[in-house]
Amino acid sequence: MAEWWPELAPRIEPSRAPRHHGLCIDAHTHLSVQSAAAVAKPFYRPEFEPRALHSSEETLRYNAEYRASPLNTAQFENAEQRLADMDAQGVDMQILSVPPTEYFYWLPESEALRVNRIQHERFAEVVARWPDRFAAVANVPMEYPALAVETLREARRDFGFGGVEISADVLGRDLDDRRFDPVWEAVVELDMTVILHPQGFTHGQRFTDYYLVNVMCMPLASTLAVTRMILGGVWRRHPDLRVMVVHGGGYLPFYIARTDHAWRVRPELRHHLDVPPSEVLRSIYVDTNVFDPRMVEKLVGDLGADHVLMGTDYPFDMSTVDPVGFLAAVDLGEDERDRVIGQNAARLFDIKVPT
Template sequence: MTTETPTERPGEWWPELAPVVRPTTATKPAYRTVDVHTHLSVPAAGALAAPHLRPEYEPRIRYSSAETLAYNREYRASARQTGQFEDADVRLADMDRQGIDVQVLSVPPTEYFYWLDEDEALAACRLQHDRFAEVVAAHPTRFTAVANLPMRHPRLAVEVLREARRDHGFHGFELSADVVGLDLDDPRYDVVWEAAVELGMTAIMHPQGFTHGERFTDYYLVNVMCMPLASTLAVTRMILGGVWRRHPELAMVVVHGGGYLPFYSARTDHAYAVRPELRRHIDRPPSEYLRRLYFDTNVFDPAMVRQLVDRFGADHVLLGTDYPFDMGTVDPLGFLERVELTEHERRLVLGGNAVRLLGIPG
């Protein structure tokens, strides 16, 4: 049985819970700071996709409680949040408060629209990319962007990836942790990984939710637990399915600190040592493939950032906030100032790694 806060309750208390971007508590460094994990909504693409909505393929809708759905509508409808999600000038003001020099723009995960047929999917992606390119062209020193791909149609996804690189100069693409329930270790996606390596495009994994979320509807667990859980499952399947054995140069940033796997991969390594099922597609412990990945800092605990640096190296950790969602890090420089980092490590995490992985011009 689901326990709800009545939706007829006065809504004024909801916006008060949302975090507000205020001037950073940290001293901004002299070098460039880059936020690798931000979202820009493109209403034109949403309007195109809306008549074709397949809610059964949208876990954030299917497994959200009535309270969560009502809150999300209020949150996105407020004038302040609409500006943050869509308006470059609003974003620039927030970036200046945060001490962020460059944002990497990607679509909100609710705007992957993977359920669209090929023609509509292509049109939606092009609208998103054109809008991103417009914002980047207007503010070339403050924004860069990554593509959205029609992943349910892998061959078309490759065409869109090439187009995004050729026509807009994008150096990366965002993707969910599954494609309408299909796992990313499926061999049909090898053409996407091959093209990404060929083009030098970095993948950014950002889940849309969890496809089997029946037990996660209450308490906003569809986001709180399911986001990192979806990444953990997706990355584990990709490793065990041999994706990085077949495509060792595939670069991928996994947001939300990589989910749970970076903090509990020893169990998977143990299973690899004692169980034949894990040895079908790989020839070394899973954690060795995990070390090839990159992780953002949106984990809310400074000790966890330090653990990521200790485990994978400062060159594999990138500043990320999830701006402008309320599950993001509002003061990223202040947060990272609480992490014990050397100046060299700090320079890599705050921007150096993003510049290298996403081809951000000097």
């Protein structure tokens, strides 16, 4: 039976929508760097990766075979395959980030620095060869905040990366922890944008079946992370921090009224926050990988068109395979569509748009 599993993965077909007249940027994609993964592999233990730890045997088997299929391997590792898929989608540029399985926060400090540099050099190589088709963001060793700041500065100075991708937790430690304040300070100082992308959920014991470790746990992890950051005063301490939360921001944008209500009636929520949580939520950015045009309309309506970016999660099978066609079904004004499809990403990630 396993032989047919990889064929279930969606293939990139020509977009059903006309090519967008303006710049089209996919702000949420992943490029695997296997040379870095090879360095990290000897240090790996299953408990380091909750998404794998809480996956069923069926899910682990499917993922291994899907990931090993020739097409998916090429999509994850080969820039030329990506370019062909982007041309079919009508996408001008991708912003490259590591797959969340390649954060490698559990590495020893010296190895973490080595692995991050290998990743950054590979990204820089791809961007240098196709500067009008790719941009990239950094991956930094968040378990070591001082080293993460050093790596951020190097990524901005030496590689020109306009952002950094960060998990929704760091080995189970939440992002409102004050030990991460130096990282947020550096991000703001360097004029970079954070992509917050979870890697599973640390307490996923009840999500093993039905692929819930991804279907529910990925947006759940983001919801928890952003809620804690808001209530923990991260934006109060760092008001200029720019964070794009993938998968439409998780569940929080669609249920923030309950958190606002709790903030009004419960003292526990007001220790670090003197405005309703929804006011802070409006300062975050989200992508469009939500699969329902009505959800994109709500995100634009609540957060503003300046805070929503086209993102697909390419090349995972949980991606939006026809992003331009998907957004064609979203009720947006022409100016709003231009911002969502490309202008916001260019602005937030310091992408030099050709004139």
